[in-house]
Amino acid sequence: SSGTKYEMMIWFDQKLRGTCGGATKLATASFGGTHGAPVQNWTLCRNGAANPTSEFIWYLTDASGNVINEQSGTVDILPFVQYMVAHGYYPSNYGLTQLVFGTEICSSGTGPATFTVTKFTLSGT
Numbered sequence: 548s549s550g551t552k553y554e555m556m557i558w559f560d561q562k563l564r565g566t567c568g569g570a571t572k573l574a575t576a577s578f579g580g581t582h583g584a585p586v587q588n589w590t591l592c593r594n595g596a597a598n599p600t601s602e603f604i605w606y607l608t609d610a611s612g613n614v615i616n617e618q619s620g621t622v623d624i625l626p627f628v629q630y631m632v633a634h635g636y637y638p639s640n641y642g643l644t645q646l647v648f649g650t651e652i653c654s655s656g657t658g659p660a661t662f663t664v665t666k667f668t669l670s671g672t
Contacts, residue, residue, distance in 0.1 A: 558606040560616045567592035584623040
């Protein structure tokens with residue numbers, strides 16, 4: 548964790564990382580159907596002990612809990628935040644103050660590779 552309070556990551560493609568990337572599995576939930584995002588199953592994990600600087604990770608799963616990797620799509624982050632507040636992971640007065648989009652390249656596992664982001668859009672209301 549970077550020390551940022553209430554850090555939440557949403558993983559779409561975690562090939563070769565395994566479930567939770569070594570973190571503790573906490574819950575599963577379905578989100579979507581809003582703002583163009585499809586309804587999808589997600590698993591929530593936490594790195595480290597429960598505290599305000601915990602690193603929370605959501606990753607895509609199928610109905611059986613198997614990892615799904617996507618390389619494009621749409622996600623509405625508000626339901627994720629609402630879930631975190633409703634289940635006590637974030638305080639009731641929580642407000643989103645920072646949103647960061649990032650690409651973490653760990654290894655291609657097969658030698659040299661090319662990684663391309665062709666389009667990224669962020670909108671808010």
